[in-house]
Amino acid sequence: MYYIFGLLVGGMIAIMVSVNGQLAVHTSIYISASIVHIIASLGTLMLTLLYPQEKEDRDRLPIYYYLTGVLGAIIIVLNNVTFKELGVSITVALMLLGQMIASLFIDSYGLLKMKRVKTGREKAPGLIMMVIGIIVIMLN
Amino acid sequence: MIIVYGLLALIAGVVITFSSTLNAQLGKSIGTYKAALYHNSVGALLATIMAIFTLRDLESGFKSLEQVPLYLYSGGLVTVAVVISTIRLVPKIPIIYTTLSVFIGQFLVGFIIDWYMGIKFSIGRMVGFLIIFLGLALNIYIEVQKQSNS
Numbered sequence: 001m002y003y004i005f006g007l008l009v010g011g012m013i014a015i016m017v018s019v020n021g022q023l024a025v026h027t028s029i030y031i032s033a034s035i036v037h038i039i040a041s042l043g044t045l046m047l048t049l050l051y052p053q054e055k056e057d058r059d060r061l062p063i064y065y066y067l068t069g070v071l072g073a074i075i076i077v078l079n080n081v082t083f084k085e086l087g088v089s090i091t092v093a094l095m096l097l098g099q100m101i102a103s104l105f106i107d108s109y110g111l112l113k114m115k116r117v118k119t120g121r122e123k124a125p126g127l128i129m130m131v132i133g134i135i136v137i138m139l140n
Numbered sequence: 141m142i143i144v145y146g147l148l149a150l151i152a153g154v155v156i157t158f159s160s161t162l163n164a165q166l167g168k169s170i171g172t173y174k175a176a177l178y179h180n181s182v183g184a185l186l187a188t189i190m191a192i193f194t195l196r197d198l199e200s201g202f203k204s205l206e207q208v209p210l211y212l213y214s215g216g217l218v219t220v221a222v223v224i225s226t227i228r229l230v231p232k233i234p235i236i237y238t239t240l241s242v243f244i245g246q247f248l249v250g251f252i253i254d255w256y257m258g259i260k261f262s263i264g265r266m267v268g269f270l271i272i273f274l275g276l277a278l279n280i281y282i283e284v285q286k287q288s289n290s
Contacts, residue, residue, distance in 0.1 A: 009245060041177065130276060
């Protein structure tokens with residue numbers, strides 16, 4: 001049951017990439033990013049009101065933890081630029097590859113308060129396979 | 141040119157990981173929904189400022205807002221749905237299946253949308269998908285093995 005749920009989440013991500021990209025084609029890269037974030041803000045505002053999670057800020061995280069929205073805007077702008085040229089499948093595949101590379105980087109240097117995990121070589125074959133798969137899709 | 145766009149998509153993936161790692165930690169501290177609210181409202185502010193700075197697009201952009209099909213505005217709501225679903229999903233099934241089922245869903249729907257927009261589906265694309273899937277599964281398997289050992 002929950003696996004179907006997982007498929008749906010994945011489907012939603014693909015729809016999101018495509019819908020946001022198309023909105024950018026109709027308007028502009030920045031206007032669409034702005035609209036997407038405003039609507040998402042209203043949605044999450046509703047969520048915080050509906051499901052208040054009473055938690056005090058135990059760790060007092062540094063200010064940049066509150067500013068990830070800057071990265072969010074960058075992601076949507078990049079998404080909107082690439083979607084038009086590459087289509088959904090390839091955009092999604094490359095984003096995934098980027099995520100894996102970044103996780104590897106964060107883990108092996110213990111960045112962002114994450115525990116340092118020695119990784120590396122044993123993950124190279126998997127990453128290379130992903131690159132080959134993406135090239136195969138791009139050529140077809 | 142396609143390499144430049146490919147690189148940009150890759151960078152987007154890198155940024156996604158940094159953003160979601162920070163956001164997950166903030167979520168643990170102040171609650172997931174509140175963290176998502178901070179994330180989206182700061183993003184909204186920045187994107188709006190950028191939109192205003194690129195005023196030339198803005199005029200024509202706003203003119204076309206009325207002609208845009210309504211469903212194209214759903215991206216922000218889908219984002220919210222993804223946030224809720226992920227929170228509900230992640231504790232329920234092992235992370236390897238979460239990642240893989242989300243991945244399969246992305247590609248199935250991605251292929252359908254691409255096909256709908258005129259990019260033909262082919263055996264070659266399916267083969268590419270399978271190779272990526274195996275590479276991803278292999279690395280997640282290694283990850284899980286390592287975590288259960290430590």
